[in-house]
Amino acid sequence: MATSTAAVIFLVALLWFYPSSQDFAPDNPFWNGLEKFVQERDVKVVSAEAVPEDGVGQVLILVPRGPLSPLEQATVQRFVSSGGALMLMDDFGGGNEIARGLGVEARFSGKPYLDPLVNTKNQQFPKATFQPQAGQRAFFTMNQPTILEGVSPEDVLATSSRFSFLDENGNKRWDSGEPTGPFAVVARVLLGQGQVVLVADPSVLTNSMLGQNREFVDWLMKRRTVMLYSGSWSKSPQAEAKQALGNGRDVLASPLGLAAVLTLSVVLPIFFLGPWQRD
Amino acid sequence: MKPRLLFVVAFSLPLLLASRPLFLSLYGEARVYQPHSNPAAAALSSNPLTALPMGGAILGALISGATVELQDLKVLVNEANLPPTFRLIAKQMVELSVNLMDTLKYIGIALQETESALDQGLLEKSKEQLGRTQALIQQGDDLVAELQAATDQLIRIVPVVQAPLSDAFAQFEQERERFRTLWQRYQSRIGGVKEQIAIVEEQGTPTALLMNPTQPDVIVGQNLLVTGILSAGGEGLPGRDVELFFGERPAGSFTTEDDGSFTIQMPVPLLYVPSAQLEARYIPQGEDNGVFRGSSAATDVKLIYFATSLQVEAPAAAYPGRSMIIIANIDATRPPSPERRVTVAVAGTQVAEAQCGRRCELTVPIPPDTPLGEQWLSAIVAAEGPYDEVSQDVTLSITQIPVRVDLRTSFWTFVPGEVRLQGSVDASSEPVEQGAIAVRFGALSDTLAVQGGVFSGHWDLPPSLVIGGPQPLEVTFRPKDPWLAQAAVRRSVFFVNLWSSVLLAAILAMASMGYVARRTWHEKQRRPVPSVAMAVQNQQGRVATSQTGSWGVIVGEFWRAVHLVTRLLSIQARPSTTLREFSALVERRLGGASQAFQRLTWMMEEALYSPRRPDAAQAKEAEVLAKEVERTIKDA
Numbered sequence: 001m002a003t004s005t006a007a008v009i010f011l012v013a014l015l016w017f018y019p020s021s022q023d024f025a026p027d028n029p030f031w032n033g034l035e036k037f038v039q040e041r042d043v044k045v046v047s048a049e050a051v052p053e054d055g056v057g058q059v060l061i062l063v064p065r066g067p068l069s070p071l072e073q074a075t076v077q078r079f080v081s082s083g084g085a086l087m088l089m090d091d092f093g094g095g096n097e098i099a100r101g102l103g104v105e106a107r108f109s110g111k112p113y114l115d116p117l118v119n120t121k122n123q124q125f126p127k128a129t130f131q132p133q134a135g136q137r138a139f140f141t142m143n144q145p146t147i148l149e150g151v152s153p154e155d156v157l158a159t160s161s162r163f164s165f166l167d168e169n170g171n172k173r174w175d176s177g178e179p180t181g182p183f184a185v186v187a188r189v190l191l192g193q194g195q196v197v198l199v200a201d202p203s204v205l206t207n208s209m210l211g212q213n214r215e216f217v218d219w220l221m222k223r224r225t226v227m228l229y230s231g232s233w234s235k236s237p238q239a240e241a242k243q244a245l246g247n248g249r250d251v252l253a254s255p256l257g258l259a260a261v262l263t264l265s266v267v268l269p270i271f272f273l274g275p276w277q278r279d
Numbered sequence: 280m281k282p283r284l285l286f287v288v289a290f291s292l293p294l295l296l297a298s299r300p301l302f303l304s305l306y307g308e309a310r311v312y313q314p315h316s317n318p319a320a321a322a323l324s325s326n327p328l329t330a331l332p333m334g335g336a337i338l339g340a341l342i343s344g345a346t347v348e349l350q351d352l353k354v355l356v357n358e359a360n361l362p363p364t365f366r367l368i369a370k371q372m373v374e375l376s377v378n379l380m381d382t383l384k385y386i387g388i389a390l391q392e393t394e395s396a397l398d399q400g401l402l403e404k405s406k407e408q409l410g411r412t413q414a415l416i417q418q419g420d421d422l423v424a425e426l427q428a429a430t431d432q433l434i435r436i437v438p439v440v441q442a443p444l445s446d447a448f449a450q451f452e453q454e455r456e457r458f459r460t461l462w463q464r465y466q467s468r469i470g471g472v473k474e475q476i477a478i479v480e481e482q483g484t485p486t487a488l489l490m491n492p493t494q495p496d497v498i499v500g501q502n503l504l505v506t507g508i509l510s511a512g513g514e515g516l517p518g519r520d521v522e523l524f525f526g527e528r529p530a531g532s533f534t535t536e537d538d539g540s541f542t543i544q545m546p547v548p549l550l551y552v553p554s555a556q557l558e559a560r561y562i563p564q565g566e567d568n569g570v571f572r573g574s575s576a577a578t579d580v581k582l583i584y585f586a587t588s589l590q591v592e593a594p595a596a597a598y599p600g601r602s603m604i605i606i607a608n609i610d611a612t613r614p615p616s617p618e619r620r621v622t623v624a625v626a627g628t629q630v631a632e633a634q635c636g637r638r639c640e641l642t643v644p645i646p647p648d649t650p651l652g653e654q655w656l657s658a659i660v661a662a663e664g665p666y667d668e669v670s671q672d673v674t675l676s677i678t679q680i681p682v683r684v685d686l687r688t689s690f691w692t693f694v695p696g697e698v699r700l701q702g703s704v705d706a707s708s709e710p711v712e713q714g715a716i717a718v719r720f721g722a723l724s725d726t727l728a729v730q731g732g733v734f735s736g737h738w739d740l741p742p743s744l745v746i747g748g749p750q751p752l753e754v755t756f757r758p759k760d761p762w763l764a765q766a767a768v769r770r771s772v773f774f775v776n777l778w779s780s781v782l783l784a785a786i787l788a789m790a791s792m793g794y795v796a797r798r799t800w801h802e803k804q805r806r807p808v809p810s811v812a813m814a815v816q817n818q819q820g821r822v823a824t825s826q827t828g829s830w831g832v833i834v835g836e837f838w839r840a841v842h843l844v845t846r847l848l849s850i851q852a853r854p855s856t857t858l859r860e861f862s863a864l865v866e867r868r869l870g871g872a873s874q875a876f877q878r879l880t881w882m883m884e885e886a887l888y889s890p891r892r893p894d895a896a897q898a899k900e901a902e903v904l905a906k907e908v909e910r911t912i913k914d915a
Contacts, residue, residue, distance in 0.1 A: 023314060031317045042755065042765070044717065057647075057761075091314050116364045117371075117429060121321045123364075133627070137424075143315040163371050163429065174367040203315035222648055223599075225757065253743045258778055261744075265782060269789040 031208035055084015081192035089202035118161035130158035140216035145201030147183035158186035486574040496581035515539020526555035551667035598762030600647040647761040679764035691773035701735035832898035836905035837883040872911030
């Protein structure tokens, strides 16, 4: 009995203390997390209720993992209309639903683009071009991105090289008939007093990519206050287990829970260690 | 729950949860793209140029040059049995080269048409063609930049390419040089277009154009009186149109008088150069074509203008969102400078404009989003009549005013309870009127407003299971004004959790009580552990009778036997004598009963020291052994 109890305690402790490894989680210190970005830019994680009504001078990063609820959609709409900048970063998620809800015509293709020539390491890490200042060209690196469709040329902020191609059938090689670059990968659409910036790859902000994309990120965010929408990462089994543990802790911390714990702490030792217990 | 079952559940649950992505990837949607992968673990590109023994010929031919060959290459690439990705690279390189070659071809055509238009004296058309050529050159420049970037990438992966392509890449470099040469050639052709503007020598009677400015020098912007005559064969040509150019700029046209002479008063363009060429051109048109030849006359005119000087006095540092005052000192060579239009730009963005006399103060607002660091402030005094333009750049340090946050809070607090904090925010000893204070305190996160330079807040700390200890309190000031810097303060507040402390104490107390109770019970069960000396003092009777059950029987029988042996054999045992020592001591004197006594001693030891409780059979055996010892001693 003692051994099994110790095992359960060990598992619970492991779940509790092991850091999150979920994609784009702000407390994830691993390669796919946003911990470095959040710390460097002092990013505040906000829920729908905490999104400010006045968006002037502020950026809200949203990495959609699915459609927003009507309340969330209305909140985002209000933020943009009031002058905020919504950074909609998506590749294979639910960004199109949000774009449609905002009345933006641009769409995420949802299919990966690869670049066998202008890349870092391999074609899954293509380099795209942006113009930090007029007449200047600079590169940033993407990580298995998609492309933007339906973007007006004047709205395009960054493009892929002409050696890139849209891997429509997912076989990781170019086939005759598959569209070739340059593709729009970052675009800005003015909306009300604010703007929606569509970035065809949220991974440019991750811990492993931020180092080579710092100039791009600074250029994109400028000196605005940055917020990360709390629905930007989905919950893994580990995250759900941690959430469950947290909820359990909250229950125990409530007056009723504490009373129950106190009662059990009195009853259980008596029950298990009382004088009537014989060998 | 059985421990083994608990183990199975405890370990299989995480495995089951972890297998969900695997399950989805196997049986989920037909195609699920991965959002990203770890770049640190990513393999270097398996080079698409691995097929280069095959593709080398194509690339080699690709860079060899001529448009016709490039078109052939397109066919070659399409027909070659290349791996798809390499086909893409080759195709795009070919397309890029074809585009560049086509652009160069169009540039050549546009230049040719320009020349033709100039030959015919169609200046508007030639101007239009020159504009088109310039656009094409811009396009060609972009293509060259893109091709260079692509070849740079190819050269980057040269080391992994086999030898057959090394020549091809060397040719790439040569081709790049060829592009540069072509670019320079087109630049020089554009530059030379003006030189090619000449009066076309055609068949017909030669004409002579004489032109004389009435003054050798003139102030720019003023009028210049020019006289002259257009003649052919000594006779003036009346009613002919003559074009005037001043410093290669069209400066109007006039028609000759009845005797072929002309007198015109032309405004001198605002050219701020020491001298410029005044040129008159006669180009035969209409019925004059083929009858007269064209002619021209040119003369240098000395231009007088007044050089402007500008000296800008600006503070060394400026703050985003705030205005600053700069002083512009404007002067000019005589006569004194009139009011001039001054524009000011910061980091490339125009931010102020004013009419200024010789010395004026300008209020320059710094845009809120101006990047921090060293930036250029550029002041430009626009040209005004005979006064030329002048500009001056000064370095400006864009910075933010440091903010000091004074935070006051208690060093410790109870849980449950509340934590209070208050403080002030000031910059340069002045309170900061507006801003927000972000507070992070353990799991607590909140934002306070700064009003009048002060802020305060308090939060209830709900009951918690946290035992206690220091908890970091982070306060970050986020200014509303862009000229203020962000500031952060970190403190530590010590938690004292009454609930959990009481709870812990209760648990420890109850555990201690339980332990003591259990120990007491067992002590009572096994007490006493007598020495042999007690038997000598005849205390074994109480011992035996105070116990019940099998244990008591064994102890009682043993002490009865010991008492019998010591009494009948007159043995004196010391208090420190153990049971086994006593058994050894009496072994010889017991004779036939020694084995029974020894066995009884072992049973006594087992009863005293073993955690296993004796059963009834052992109690019976002890009785038998004790009786055997008694019988043997008595018989002896």
